Amino acid sequence: ARPKVGYFYSGKSNLDFYKDYIKEIKVDDIKSLPVVVDESTTVYDAIVTLFLEDVGTVCVVSKGLLVGVVSRKDFLKSAIGGVDINKIPVGVIMTRMPNIIVAKPEESIIEAAEKIIEHQVDSLPVVQDAEVDGVKGYKVVGRISKTNITKIFVDLGTKASI
């Protein structure tokens, strides 16, 4: 659907127009590429991936399906908590399905931003329903973070009229 902008008068406040406009922007429009490691990856190698990709969270998959997420905070906790990060697989320290908050590509970015705030996470895996060898789950197709939200906030606040 076309974002509602223009010069018409309908009794709505301008903030209502803004809300209508924002609701048309979908997770799919602003999502970033996902950063994914296998469940068997060591904590150390997952941290290296985190730094190389310069992200705050990595998704953990098994046979192509999402099984967990690990944040920078989780990694820091392991690193100072006496975990042997060179031996322990990331699967041991991750937050595990079904306790993962996800976003769907067709969701509005407002819904995604609300989930980020409500569940106090830095980012959400963007997922699609999938089935592998008869097992139903999620395929990871992107991620949406506070960085994406902050960027769109800056874009809306500074760019020329759309």
Added chain:
Amino acid sequence: ARPKVGYFYSGKSNLDFYKDYIKEIKVDDIKSLPVVVDESTTVYDAIVTLFLEDVGTVCVVSKGLLVGVVSRKDFLKSAIGGVDINKIPVGVIMTRMPNIIVAKPEESIIEAAEKIIEHQVDSLPVVQDAEVDGVKGYKVVGRISKTNITKIFVDLGTKASI
């Protein structure tokens, strides 16, 4: 100044009204409390502060003036990099003045969000000019993060008209 909302017609697009509205919101209106440690604090104790306060960045002060910042990423790098986090003071691993991006309370949140994106940081110390024992510098009066920006984005997108 009063935010510009209303039902008037002036040839501006609704997004322009949004931009005018956003520009009136200042860092001072949405900033969080600062989390501050002394330069002599060990890296380990600073990490404990980070977890206790549940923030992504701590400010480092010396004699009441800002001398550095340390992010979760910096801490993780030290923790896996063979630094003796129980002995080394946080002053050794921090990003040091004048290489710190700050925000002033009277800045618009759009300016602050732009700095966060441009300099790829998670948060900015909110500071005021100060002088201690003849030394000029910054007093830390708050912090503004991607979380604050994401919250205001959700507020603007979901709340009833203002």
